[in-house]
Amino acid sequence: MFRRLSDRKESSVSFTFNGVPTMASQGDSVAAALLAAGHCSTRRTPVSGAARGPYCMMGVCFECLVKIDGRPNRQGCMTTVVTGMRVETQDGAAMPGQEE
Amino acid sequence: MIQNVQSAADLAPAYDLVVVGAGPAGLSAAIEASTHGLAVLLADENESPGGQIYRSVDRASDADLTRMGPDYAAGRRLIERFRSADLSYARRATVWSVGPADEETGDGAHALEVGISLGGIARPIAADRVILATGALERPFPFPGWTMPGVMAAGAAQILVKSSGLVPSGRTILAGTGPLLYLLASQLLRAGVSVTAVVDTTPVENCRLALPHLLSFATSPYALKGLKLLLDVHRRTRVIRGVTAIEAFGSGQFSALRVRRGKKSLHIQGDLLLLHQGIAPNLNLTLAAGCDYVWDERLAAFRPTVDVCGASSVPGVSIAGDAAGIVGAVASALQGELAGLTAALDLNRLGQGAYQQRRNQLSRELALALRGRTFIEHRFRPGKTFRVPEDDGTIACRCEEITVGKLREVAALGVPGPNQMKAFTRCGMGPCQGRLCGLTAVELLAQYRDVSPGEVGYYRLRPPIKPVTLGELAALPHTEIAIVAVAGFVERAADGAQGK
Structure with a gap:
């Protein structure tokens, strides 16, 4: 649902999303990288289990919460992707003690 | 040259002035105060300075600048001035509280304390003055289906273009009201995006309500820009006006928008829906700091009360830019300068005469920059049923x-x-x-x-205004009295040495 403009020439970064190797551009936020890779639904809500995805991209709405390198409840839009980062979807509430 | 604060350990225990937010208001406030010799810390949540409006402008290519237009490109000069200023800059920093210094933990010399988190470590920072330049948020736009993946804020799409060069690849629908909606439509069209429709939810009566303010708008710099934008968008895509209700459909992901115009309704298929119905001051930090606020009927939003120099009801705390009421980038920068200048006067780094002269000049420029805004506010005030x-x-x-x-x-x-x-x-x-x-x-x-x-009234907001882990809070330095109050005793270094 998003494509990279051809005049952008940043080097690429590789990370994993739910264990699947995924490419991003240098400087992408986690949320931007996921959208670029075609994932517009990135979590399920704790209340009804509804699918949600990044909404505001500026740290306000908390819709893009993901697990990053084992830590839950990270704002995907406020975290820059780095090589080897482990990103996972967060389905429902992250329970205390889930942190690795 | 700015000093980049990389970790919490690099933070000084105290600053003359802490500025929160690196948009036009925050940058200008920090630059201005630093030129008068104040020790300034600018803390910002993002990767690079510029706020939302000038996001990533310092690494934008010529193609990016052409795409986003001159108002975006103007941010470059501000960021260059910032980079050469003599102040401390903490990026990726979360400010989660601002308040009077704690009687126990405070150093007695500084009136205010700022709770800041950097790289997973929280620190209380003492300050004489604080300028909050936390900007604006997009107004909520609730309607059936707005929570669905594939429905995003218009600002989000702008952020994706600016910081990652990402544009929608499928059929894109824009819905709502306000200048940003048309600006984004024109930017996306210029980038080759397939914008299926712009669904304009502006209430029909707004034209009549805005009319009395037309003259000041017509003679403002907004007029020509706005007109060009509207013509550009109308020429290149379908604009649907007089919309009374919208609803998003899709199974698990957005696929169609139902648009109602009175009794008639139509379905528009699409892959991405971008929403916008104006922006409102970001209240979380200002209200958590205890600043008084009022309802602004014209903005249809709350805003903190400030005097002409940006001083809030909390002594030592000023608010500049969109955080104090929606004024736009140019006026925000001027308000920031004024707040920074006033901080320098308050801390005796500037004579009264020099201050007055500069303040008068800034006030004149500000009045000019605000010209035309009343018209815009009336013209694009979102309708009640969309609020x-x-x-x-x-x-x-x-x-x-x-x-x-x-x-x-x-x-x-x-x-x-x-x-x-x-x-x-x-x-x-x-x-x-x-x-x-x-x-x-x-x-x-x-x-x-x-x-x-x-x-x-609004929610009673309390710090921390952003999630802070218990670990971060527990690692904050504590006084002996506080430790005794909780643990009953204080473990001294000598006791620790005995155990080894």
Whole structure:
């Protein structure tokens, strides 16, 4: 649902999303990288289990919460992707003690 | 040259001035104060300076600048000036509290304390003055289906273009009202995006209401720019006006928008829906700091009360830019300068004469920059039914999934304000801390009670205004008295040495 403009020439970064190797551009936020890779639904809500995805991209709405390198409840839009980062979807509430 | 603060350990225990937010207001405030010799810390949440408006402008290519237009490119000069200023800059830093210095933990010399988190470590920083330049948020736009993946804020699409060069690849629909909606439409069209339609929800009567303010708008720099933008968008895509309701459809992901115009309705297929109906001051930090606020009927939003120099009701705390009321980038920068200048005067780094002269000049420039805004506010004021949805099934609180119907039920019980409503329903209790539901809940309650939203008031906001882990809080330095109060004793270094 998003494509990279051809005049952008940043080097690429590789990370994993739910264990699947995924490419991003240098400087992408986690949320931007996921959208670029075609994932517009990135979590399920704790209340009804509804699918949600990044909404505001500026740290306000908390819709893009993901697990990053084992830590839950990270704002995907406020975290820059780095090589080897482990990103996972967060389905429902992250329970205390889930942190690795 | 700015000093980059890389980790919490690099933070000084105290600064003359702490500025929060690196948009036009914050950058200008920090630059101005630093030129008068103040020790300034600018803390900002983002990767690079510029705020939302000038996001990533310092690494933008010529192609990016052409695409986003001259108002974006103008941010480059500001960031260059910032980079050469003599001050400390903490990027990726979260400021989660601002308040009077603690009698026990404070150093007695500084009036204020700022709670800041950097790289997972929290620190209290002492300050004489604080300028909050936390900008604006997009106003909530609740209607059935707005929580679905594939529905995003217009600002989000702009952020994706600016910082990652990402543009929508499928059929894109823009819906709402306000200058940003048309600006984004024109930027996306220029980038080759297939914009299927711009669904304009501006109430029809707005034209009439804005008319008395036309003259000052017509003679403002906004007029020509705005007109060009509207013509450009109308020429290149389908614009649907007079819209009375919208609803998003899709199974698990957005696929169509139903547009109502009175009794008629039409379906528009699409892959991405971008929403915008204006912006409102970001209240979380200013209100948590205890600043007084008022309801602004023209903005249809709350804003903190400030004097002409930006001073809030809390001694030592000023607010500049969109955080104090929507004024746009140019006026924000001027307000920031004025607040920075006033901080320098307050801390005796500037003579009264020099201050007055500069202040008068800035005030004149500010009046000019604000010209035309009244027209824009009236012209693009979002309609009531788009602010408080009629459909009871619409989700108002995205975090806790509380519907408008549920809020109406609780309103009928006679709750006096949004805090009681929150206690009854959890509306506003999720991680966004009411940022995406606050205005909806307040206006719904005000409508129900038939009073002004000002009378209903906003959520009681408290620090931390952004999630901070218990580990971060526990690692804060504590006084002996505080430790004894909790643990009953203090472990001294000598005791520790005995154990080894």
